[in-house]
Amino acid sequence: MHFKMKFLLPAALLAASVGAASAATCEAVVESNDAMKYNVSEIAIDKSCKKFTVTLKHVGKQPKAAMGHNWVLTKAADQAGVNADGIKAGAGKDYLPAGDARVIAATKLIGGGETTSVSFDTSKLKSGEKYVFFCSFPGHSGLMKGTIKF
Numbered sequence: 001m002h003f004k005m006k007f008l009l010p011a012a013l014l015a016a017s018v019g020a021a022s023a024a025t026c027e028a029v030v031e032s033n034d035a036m037k038y039n040v041s042e043i044a045i046d047k048s049c050k051k052f053t054v055t056l057k058h059v060g061k062q063p064k065a066a067m068g069h070n071w072v073l074t075k076a077a078d079q080a081g082v083n084a085d086g087i088k089a090g091a092g093k094d095y096l097p098a099g100d101a102r103v104i105a106a107t108k109l110i111g112g113g114e115t116t117s118v119s120f121d122t123s124k125l126k127s128g129e130k131y132v133f134f135c136s137f138p139g140h141s142g143l144m145k146g147t148i149k150f
């Protein structure tokens with residue numbers, strides 16, 4: 001029994017890791033912090049993913065009102081407009097215009113120590129179009145911005 005277990009366990013672990021590596025990862029974890037930064041500048045979305053999930057973590061300590069972060073996905077061409085309208089919408093709306101069709105996906109705004117996530121249909125993305133993600137908190141998108149590879 002002991003003999004058998006010794007050889008079975010590593011084989012099972014190997015099979016599990018090979019399986020995970022070959023399937024597309026349809027999710028990404030993005031960290032944000034008190035230095036007004038995301039820890040990634042590009043997110044690759046595999047075309048085999050029907051849905052994609054982004055989990056946003058705020059690893060800082062500052063409250064939402066001072067250093068709030070969200071994760072907003074738009075076409076590159078829409079980013080400036082959504083950002084400007086989001087600032088007009090104000091803190092009560094998480095700095096996003098309500099029901100805006102230009103917003104493909106967005107998390108809620110979070111403060112230090114919080115985590116949130118959003119899932120969206122990748123059918124909303126078109127090949128050849130340029131997409132970006134950014135934080136819509138006033139003044140943040142200059143540093144908190146990245147591109148989507150699709």
Ligand SMILES: [Cu+2]
Nearest residue numbers: 068069135140
């Ligand atoms: Cu932010």
